Amino acid sequence: MRAYRAILAFAAxxxxxxxxxxxxxxxxxxxxxxxPSERYRALRNYQQHERRPEEDRRGIxxxxxxxxxxxxxxxxxxxxxxxxxxxxxxxxxERFQKKYEKWRQQGGPR
Amino acid sequence: xxxxxxxxxxxxxxIAAEGDVDPTPLWxxxxxxxxxxxxIDRRWIPASLRAPTWPGLLRPAVLAGATLxxxxxxxxxxxxxxxxxxxxxxxxxxxxxxxxxxLFKDYPLIEQLEALEHFDTVESVPLDDEQVRRHG
Numbered sequence: 001m002r003a004y005r006a007i008l009a010f011a012a013x014x015x016x017x018x019x020x021x022x023x024x025x026x027x028x029x030x031x032x033x034x035x036p037s038e039r040y041r042a043l044r045n046y047q048q049h050e051r052r053p054e055e056d057r058r059g060i061x062x063x064x065x066x067x068x069x070x071x072x073x074x075x076x077x078x079x080x081x082x083x084x085x086x087x088x089x090x091x092x093x094e095r096f097q098k099k100y101e102k103w104r105q106q107g108g109p110r
Numbered sequence: 111x112x113x114x115x116x117x118x119x120x121x122x123x124x125i126a127a128e129g130d131v132d133p134t135p136l137w138x139x140x141x142x143x144x145x146x147x148x149x150i151d152r153r154w155i156p157a158s159l160r161a162p163t164w165p166g167l168l169r170p171a172v173l174a175g176a177t178l179x180x181x182x183x184x185x186x187x188x189x190x191x192x193x194x195x196x197x198x199x200x201x202x203x204x205x206x207x208x209x210x211x212x213l214f215k216d217y218p219l220i221e222q223l224e225a226l227e228h229f230d231t232v233e234s235v236p237l238d239d240e241q242v243r244r245h246g
Contacts, residue, residue: 029215031208038215039197044189045217046207063223064213081229082219099235100225106235109228 034042049057067075085093118140125131185191195201207214225232 029211031203031211034211034215036197039203040188040193042207042211042214042217043193043196043203045214046204047189049214049217060217060220061213064210064220067216067220067223068212078223078226079219081226082222084229085222085226095237096225096232098237100222100232102237103228103232103235104224109224 031039031042049060052060067078070078085096088096122133122136122140125133125136185194188194192201196203213220219226
């Protein structure tokens with residue numbers, strides 16, 4: 001019965017939770033600090049990462065290293081931009097992706 | 111009870127054969143009595159002593175089957191039992207996740223890091239259809 005309740009609670013949490021936590025945690029977190037829904041999403045992300053070609057995985061790990069070296073202010077600014085992007089309608093997010101591709105083709109960050 | 115009903119039916123047939131007695135209300139009374147007797151009988155027999163009926167026997171099996179079906183559908187939808195057991199802490203996660211928890215927690219953000227760093231610049235890039243609209 002306890003296991004059944006835990007499964008139901010887990011289903012309820014994973015169904016409606018946002019992609020990232022609403023706050024802006026600036027310290028590195030470990031697995032034990034995460035709730036079941038965050039763990040579930042992390043596990044999904046890990047599976048997605050494992051399915052990618054090695055070159056893509058290396059690129060993401062390099063970005064993560066860069067992220068870790070950023071100042072708390074810079075991280076906070078990027079998280080805010082992420083929230084802005086998440087709040088956009090799907091069509092606008094798609095357009096943003098196209099704009100990013102074009103921007104990269106034009107030389108990207110200089 | 112069956113013997114009583116048979117006796118009453120015989121008596122009614124004899125009365126009906128006499129001709130000067132209208133048997134219709136008597137038949138109706140007997141039918142109503144049989145109906146009431148059946149209802150009273152079932153109501154007064156304790157549930158534990160009643161003979162099991164097929165719907166009664168099937169109910170627990172149907173409930174168990176439905177619960178199992180819901181559980182299987184849920185497990186398939188979330189990606190297997192591990193996708194439930196690991197987040198609940200019953201099973202250990204892959205070592206890569208415990209080493210780089212932050213990466214996998216913030217994965218969608220890390221994936222788009224460059225675009226998010228230059229959000230406003232990227233937003234200002236005109237797409238071809240926007241250029242056509244402006245010039246045309």
